[in-house]
Amino acid sequence: MNTIDDFMAFVEAELGLPVTADDATQDFDGLAGWDSVHLLSLISAVERRTGRSVSLADALEAANLADIYRLTARS
Amino acid sequence: MDGVEKRSGELLELHRAGRLAAEYPRVRQLLTDLPAVDLARAGRLLARLAPDDVLREHPATPTVSVAITGHGTLSALPPVLTAELGRHGLLLRPFLADFDSYVFDLGDAGSALYAADPDLVLCVLDPMIVFDEVATPWQPADVEQVLDEKLRLIERLAAGFASRARGSLVLNTMPLPRRFTAQLVGHRSRARLGAVWREANTRLLRLSEQQPSVITLDLDPLLADGVAASEPRMSVYAKAHLSADLLAGYAREVGHLARNFAGMTKKVLALDLDNTVWGGVLGEDGAAGIEVADTHRGEAFNLFQRVVKQIGAQGVLVAAVSKNDIEPVTAVLDEHPRMVLRVADFVQVIANWRPKHDNLAELAESLNLGVDSFVFADDSAYECGLVRHALPTVAVVALDDEPARHVERLLYEGWFDVRDLTNEDTARPRRYRDDLARKSFLDDFDSIEDYLRELEVRVRLARASEAEVARVSQITLRTNQFNLTTERLQTSDVQERLREPDAEVLAIHAADRFGDNGLVGAVFVRRAEADLHIDNFLLSCRVFSRGIEQACLASLLRHAHATGARAVTGAYRSTAKNGMVREFYPRNGFHTERDDGTAATFRHGLAEIAAPPEHISLTVDLGGESA
Numbered sequence: 083m084n085t086i087d088d089f090m091a092f093v094e095a096e097l098g099l100p101v102t103a104d105d106a107t108q109d110f111d112g113l114a115g116w117d118s119v120h121l122l123s124l125i126s127a128v129e130r131r132t133g134r135s136v137s138l139a140d141a142l143e144a145a146n147l148a149d150i151y152r153l154t155a156r157s
Numbered sequence: 158m159d160g161v162e163k164r165s166g167e168l169l170e171l172h173r174a175g176r177l178a179a180e181y182p183r184v185r186q187l188l189t190d191l192p193a194v195d196l197a198r199a200g201r202l203l204a205r206l207a208p209d210d211v212l213r214e215h216p217a218t219p220t221v222s223v224a225i226t227g228h229g230t231l232s233a234l235p236p237v238l239t240a241e242l243g244r245h246g247l248l249l250r251p252f253l254a255d256f257d258s259y260v261f262d263l264g265d266a267g268s269a270l271y272a273a274d275p276d277l278v279l280c281v282l283d284p285m286i287v288f289d290e291v292a293t294p295w296q297p298a299d300v301e302q303v304l305d306e307k308l309r310l311i312e313r314l315a316a317g318f319a320s321r322a323r324g325s326l327v328l329n330t331m332p333l334p335r336r337f338t339a340q341l342v343g344h345r346s347r348a349r350l351g352a353v354w355r356e357a358n359t360r361l362l363r364l365s366e367q368q369p370s371v372i373t374l375d376l377d378p379l380l381a382d383g384v385a386a387s388e389p390r391m392s393v394y395a396k397a398h399l400s401a402d403l404l405a406g407y408a409r410e411v412g413h414l415a416r417n418f419a420g421m422t423k424k425v426l427a428l429d430l431d432n433t434v435w436g437g438v439l440g441e442d443g444a445a446g447i448e449v450a451d452t453h454r455g456e457a458f459n460l461f462q463r464v465v466k467q468i469g470a471q472g473v474l475v476a477a478v479s480k481n482d483i484e485p486v487t488a489v490l491d492e493h494p495r496m497v498l499r500v501a502d503f504v505q506v507i508a509n510w511r512p513k514h515d516n517l518a519e520l521a522e523s524l525n526l527g528v529d530s531f532v533f534a535d536d537s538a539y540e541c542g543l544v545r546h547a548l549p550t551v552a553v554v555a556l557d558d559e560p561a562r563h564v565e566r567l568l569y570e571g572w573f574d575v576r577d578l579t580n581e582d583t584a585r586p587r588r589y590r591d592d593l594a595r596k597s598f599l600d601d602f603d604s605i606e607d608y609l610r611e612l613e614v615r616v617r618l619a620r621a622s623e624a625e626v627a628r629v630s631q632i633t634l635r636t637n638q639f640n641l642t643t644e645r646l647q648t649s650d651v652q653e654r655l656r657e658p659d660a661e662v663l664a665i666h667a668a669d670r671f672g673d674n675g676l677v678g679a680v681f682v683r684r685a686e687a688d689l690h691i692d693n694f695l696l697s698c699r700v701f702s703r704g705i706e707q708a709c710l711a712s713l714l715r716h717a718h719a720t721g722a723r724a725v726t727g728a729y730r731s732t733a734k735n736g737m738v739r740e741f742y743p744r745n746g747f748h749t750e751r752d753d754g755t756a757a758t759f760r761h762g763l764a765e766i767a768a769p770p771e772h773i774s775l776t777v778d779l780g781g782e783s784a
Binding site for chain 1: 169172173194197198201202205230232233236390391394395397401
């Protein structure tokens with residue numbers, strides 16, 4: 083997952099959420115089909131995929147998927 | 158495992174195309190043997206489906222409604238539970254309560270949880286229920302006090318639940334992670350904490366003995382197999398106090414329960430023999446060459462045989478289906494000095510060279526069971542694949558060349574789990590063997606009438622006693638064919654019927670020259686004004702077509718007439734399996750009042766009541782005035 087496009091495709095397949103790269107900066111509140119409960123599944127899935135730990139405390143503060151992508155890229 | 162990626166991919170494509178509801182019957186197969194991670198992902202897709210959309214496309218899909226409540230964040234549970242139920246061909250109708258609302262949900266009769274009227278309520282207990290309320294610094298005595306308060310609360314909630322809900326309440330033991338025990342630096346106080354914690358868990362487990370509507374799942378065996386109880390970040394930041402892996406294991410156990418509730422418990426274990434029950438190939442290695450004990454691998458097969466015997470002693474019908482000649486097989490089973498399983502432990506030993514799926518289908522027919530009640534275990538991937546392909550509803554346990562794993566593989570899915578074991582269960586294998594003897598007896602007669610006369614059938618129709626409640630409930634859960642309305646009743650539901658002044662629960666007992674069949678059926682009736690209404694009529698598939706149902710119905714009609722009823726009414730609700738009883742009432746003198754194709758009601762005016770079949774000797778004890 084080296085690009086935001088890869089990340090968004092991963093989100094789509096893991097959560098069954100109909101998102102594309104254009105939705106990355108859409109706030110969660112306005113993201114169709116998003117539920118806060120998806121965040122935990124997504125972080126677990128990212129960690130499993132990358133083998134690296136993501137800061138959950140920071141992830142819980144994220145406003146959109148682009149924020150999460152930055153956290154996963156940083157870790 | 159082969160095809161995992163392909164099946165996961167297919168599921169995702171169905172989701173993307175918006176075809177999951179339309180293709181729901183395919184889902185079961187797509188989920189078969191998916192590894193945990195893939196199953197969880199599949200669950201997230203499936204959880205997006207509205208159950209009503211699935212039911213609109215496939216109205217006959219068996220559905221289980223489950224309410225989920227508890228202390229912590231449980232958002233990981235509905236998706237895995239959706240997948241676990243889907244794996245068994247069941248559709249989950251979930252109700253997820255608000256965060257940490259279990260006290261309100263269960264304590265308030267007007268709560269949304271009660272309004273949802275679920276089949277199962279999962280009240281998920283975690284260690285933070287206790288530690289959130291223990292002040293720092295603490296000693297074991299402080300924890301003990303909070304535990305006692307919580308247990309008393311839970312016992313009260315369970316009693317309230319029993320008095321106002323129809324379903325079952327599922328509790329669980331609370332794990333005790335090391336990050337709590339290790340806060341006590343003294344080993345003696347650490348041991349004390351362990352003791353008070355386990356006493357509380359024991360109380361939770363005992364609660365299922367005291368409250369028929371409570372089931373307590375013991376999570377210790379899952380933890381003992383190496384599942385982490387919690388993930389500290391999820392617990393601290395997201396208040397998800399049980400790990401996703403533990404919730405997945407929990408969901409798997411709930412799936413087994415739901416399967417039982419939906420009447421889908423497996424009844425038959427069909428085993429391959431060579432390299433499944435013993436090591437080696439009998440035809441090549443000979444009786445002296447196969448391994449059943451005393452060698453490393455022999456010990457593994459010996460253990461497996463003991464587990465099969467253990468399961469067979471609890472009502473599962475064990476059969477052997479082997480590619481062998483029959484003579485050496487029966488000889489080695491009965492004569493090998495170290496064999497645990499003997500011919501008498503099997504309801505039937507089948508050894509021939511025909512395809513195994515043909516043998517399984519034939520065995521199902523002679524036992525009068527559906528092949529979907531079969532579990533088939535074989536070490537050969539080829540045989541497993543063939544059975545899966547030819548008989549997709551048979552559950553296949555794929556063993557391999559490591560016999561030390563046979564036991565774990567066999568037990569993994571809880572195929573035979575039931576809620577309560579009854580006396581009937583332990584006698585079942587013998588009764589089925591008697592049935593097979595009856596069948597060969599039947600072959601000697603020219604007409605069915607001659608056969609029935611010689612069979613000397615004795616039937617007793619009587620009010621069910623308290624001691625028979627568990628078995629009556631089991632009849633409603635296990636019987637799929639002769640089940641007029643397929644209303645499944647838990648033990649507590651049957652007890653409630655016994656207490657209702659206008660309702661009556663009647664038990665049907667049968668016996669014949671080959672032995673006692675035991676409690677084989679039930680009739681649920683109710684007085685409604687001047688009519689007697691039959692809520693449901695059930696008969697075990699073992700005793701169909703012997704006139705037992707006609708005899709019981711005739712005596713019920715006579716009784717209704719004698720006690721002043723104006724008419725007797727009955728209902729039929731069609732399922733995938735009960736087509737054989739669609740005409741039960743019309744064939745016995747009832748006229749059809751209403752029939753929309755799936756549900757029908759019938760009425761008998763009691764003017765002319767047919768006599769019970771002559772070949773049956775009938776004893777009726779329906780007591781006094783009420784029914």
